[in-house]
Amino acid sequence: MIVAVVATAAAGLSIVLAERRVRLVILAVQYVCVGLLVAAALPPAVAAAKSLAGLTATTILWTAVLLPSGGAAPHSRLQPERLHPMHWVAVGLVGAATLATGSQSWMGGTGITSEAALAAATLMGLGLLHIGVAQGALRVGIGLMTTLSGFEIAYSFVEPSLAVTALLGAVHLGIALVVSYLVRVLPLEDDRAREGSE
Amino acid sequence: MSGPGIVVIGSVLLAAGAALVRERPAVSGLLAALGAAALGAFAVLVPLDEARQVAGLSLKVNGTWSILGRALVLDASNRSAVGFLYSVGGFLFAAGGVARPGRYFFAVGVLGLATVAASLMIRPFLYAAILVEMTAMGCVWLLARRNRESHSAALRLLVLITLGMMAILLAGWMVESAGVATGAPEVAGRAALLLGLGFAILMALPPFHHWLPQAAQGSHPYAVTLVYALLQSAGLFFMLRFLDNYQWLRESRVLFQGIRWAGIVALLLGGTWGLVQASFSRFVAYVLIADVGASLLAISTQTAEGYRMALAMVAARAIALAVWGLGSTALQTGLPEAGVDRYSGAARRAPLPALVVFVGLLTLIGFPVTAGFPARWIVLELLSVEDTTSALFLLGAAGFLTISLARWMGIFLEGAEPLPRTEADPWQRLFLWGGVVLCLGFGVFPELLSTLLRAGWGLPNLIP
Numbered sequence: 001m002i003v004a005v006v007a008t009a010a011a012g013l014s015i016v017l018a019e020r021r022v023r024l025v026i027l028a029v030q031y032v033c034v035g036l037l038v039a040a041a042l043p044p045a046v047a048a049a050k051s052l053a054g055l056t057a058t059t060i061l062w063t064a065v066l067l068p069s070g071g072a073a074p075h076s077r078l079q080p081e082r083l084h085p086m087h088w089v090a091v092g093l094v095g096a097a098t099l100a101t102g103s104q105s106w107m108g109g110t111g112i113t114s115e116a117a118l119a120a121a122t123l124m125g126l127g128l129l130h131i132g133v134a135q136g137a138l139r140v141g142i143g144l145m146t147t148l149s150g151f152e153i154a155y156s157f158v159e160p161s162l163a164v165t166a167l168l169g170a171v172h173l174g175i176a177l178v179v180s181y182l183v184r185v186l187p188l189e190d191d192r193a194r195e196g197s198e
Numbered sequence: 199m200s201g202p203g204i205v206v207i208g209s210v211l212l213a214a215g216a217a218l219v220r221e222r223p224a225v226s227g228l229l230a231a232l233g234a235a236a237l238g239a240f241a242v243l244v245p246l247d248e249a250r251q252v253a254g255l256s257l258k259v260n261g262t263w264s265i266l267g268r269a270l271v272l273d274a275s276n277r278s279a280v281g282f283l284y285s286v287g288g289f290l291f292a293a294g295g296v297a298r299p300g301r302y303f304f305a306v307g308v309l310g311l312a313t314v315a316a317s318l319m320i321r322p323f324l325y326a327a328i329l330v331e332m333t334a335m336g337c338v339w340l341l342a343r344r345n346r347e348s349h350s351a352a353l354r355l356l357v358l359i360t361l362g363m364m365a366i367l368l369a370g371w372m373v374e375s376a377g378v379a380t381g382a383p384e385v386a387g388r389a390a391l392l393l394g395l396g397f398a399i400l401m402a403l404p405p406f407h408h409w410l411p412q413a414a415q416g417s418h419p420y421a422v423t424l425v426y427a428l429l430q431s432a433g434l435f436f437m438l439r440f441l442d443n444y445q446w447l448r449e450s451r452v453l454f455q456g457i458r459w460a461g462i463v464a465l466l467l468g469g470t471w472g473l474v475q476a477s478f479s480r481f482v483a484y485v486l487i488a489d490v491g492a493s494l495l496a497i498s499t500q501t502a503e504g505y506r507m508a509l510a511m512v513a514a515r516a517i518a519l520a521v522w523g524l525g526s527t528a529l530q531t532g533l534p535e536a537g538v539d540r541y542s543g544a545a546r547r548a549p550l551p552a553l554v555v556f557v558g559l560l561t562l563i564g565f566p567v568t569a570g571f572p573a574r575w576i577v578l579e580l581l582s583v584e585d586t587t588s589a590l591f592l593l594g595a596a597g598f599l600t601i602s603l604a605r606w607m608g609i610f611l612e613g614a615e616p617l618p619r620t621e622a623d624p625w626q627r628l629f630l631w632g633g634v635v636l637c638l639g640f641g642v643f644p645e646l647l648s649t650l651l652r653a654g655w656g657l658p659n660l661i662p
Contacts, residue, residue: 167328174335
């Protein structure tokens with residue numbers, strides 16, 4: 001149960017924390033937890049590969065967001081984002097609702113463990129909340145990857161196929177690449193202008 | 199040799215070739231167009247699983263390609279759809295060299311065609327959803343530019359398609375493993391609901407359409423054309439394949455009633471929101487939403503003729519979108535970046551591109567003598583027998599959008615002062631006139647589309 005709680009806490013913290021580096025570290029922790037949770041349904045090597053795919057996706061995001069570039073002012077990329085206090089309230093409410101749902105047998109008959117069911121529900125709920133409150137590509141990307149991780153935990157119990165696991169792992173990498181492209185290669189004009197003026 | 203392998207590997211090589219010559223858009227576009235057309239012809243015409251003598255050698259093209267323990271299968275059930283997709287791609291790429299939507303447009307576009315084609319060929323079918331997700335990732339590349347609308351559209355599309363993928367994966371599991379086919383009504387209802395959600399997202403039906411107006415406003419018009427054509431075709435082919443494969447879905451009155459309501463909502467939203475838009479680009483997005491509504495009404499008739507007309511609308515939509523995208527690209531050269539007066543007097547400044555834009559939109563609306571009209575007329579005939587209300591919605595939406603288009607025409611023509619004209623180059627003019635001829639040619643001589651309508655679409659249970 002500790003792994004499920006850590007995964008839930010990671011998903012909640014990535015919404016309310018402003019510092020990008022910390023959020024990416026938390027995302028990496030979340031992927032490790034996902035690997036541990038799906039190990040109940042998949043062979044250990046496959047579960048480890050799932051974690052590895054997630055960690056690779058996190059590394060791609062880290063590289064795109066945090067490494068200094070030639071043209072842009074690197075310090076401005078590290079400025080923490082401003083967050084509304086209501087984010088804490090929203091995380092509390094959605095977290096409580098999904099914890100309540102996840103503690104019931106919402107996927108009964110599939111052989112899913114109670115720990116995995118709890119983590120799947122909370123990750124999907126908090127991931128969707130993250131997407132809903134997010135503005136920028138990085139936040140939307142992290143929210144989407146969190147939602148997908150929650151779905152994968154549940155889905156690995158109903159469809160423990162190697163090919164599906166591999167393709168879904170590729171989806172995480174693809175999302176990281178797309179988000180990196182938007183953040184790094186094609187930043188918004190107003191963001192670039194702001195960086196130039198700082 | 200395996201047919202699906204040739205299609206997929208051929209597409210990857212073609213994309214690599216198009217990327218290599220990306221600095222020369224005309225060459226890149228021509229390469230992608232010819233390659234896509236060749237792959238489309240291969241998918242439709244090549245004899246599968248038969249040994250043939252070619253130049254003294256015995257050649258056999260297998261219909262199955264095994265990869266990672268799964269199979270890609272090219273057979274009668276999907277070869278028409280795969281061939282159609284590549285033909286549409288070839289058609290769009292041919293004019294893309296003139297529209298110049300971006301350096302990687304052709305390479306990413308060909309890969310998008312390959313992933314959609316693979317999603318139609320893959321067995322078991324539930325993997326298709328993941329391949330469509332990969333198509334959506336390519337679409338982000340095509341749509342995103344350095345403005346907030348296009349970023350937002352690209353991200354929304356990615357989020358929606360990912361959620362749609364999850365819904366279709368779960369529905370696929372229910373259909374294949376949880377005993378839906380053996381008649382558990384509760385599970386069947388849930389599976390149908392999840393499938394409906396997935397298809398609604400793929401086809402940008404309300405309320406999952408929000409990425410489309412933003413993309414129309416912020417992205418390159420030709421990129422929107424390809425993305426929309428790809429996702430719409432994928433959504434429609436998926437839906438028809440599911441209906442063809444599963445009798446319990448095909449015979450569900452509730453499901454077809456749901457499809458009809460979804461069509462009516464799309465027509466209502468497209469017609470009314472289109473009428474009140476202050477932005478021409480957003481108006482175009484609502485025309486597209488209404489057009490999908492018409493396709494859904496065709497499917498909801500639950501007749502072979504209705505399914506044929508839905509497929510004919512896909513073909514007409516592809517032509518109209520290409521024509522609109524080309525005209526819109528040519529029109530935007532020399533226009534102010536933004537503002538309410540952006541299009542004021544645009545038709546006097548660039549008459550041919552403006553004409554092409556309006557002909558493309560009239561085709562999407564289904565105006566008489568355009569390529570979009572014959573299929574709509576037959577759907578109206580089918581609906582007038584069984585459901586006059588739906589037929590009135592179809593007519594009403596077309597009427598609203600035509601009135602709105604007339605209002606925009608007035609804005610395009612307004613102003614008394616002579617404006618400096620922007621002339622299209624000869625190649626651009628050739629393609630623009632070609633677009634007008636295509637839209638009107640298929641409308642005046644609808645029998646030209648009859649070959650397409652007679653084609654075996656590999657849906658024996660829907661179109662015997």
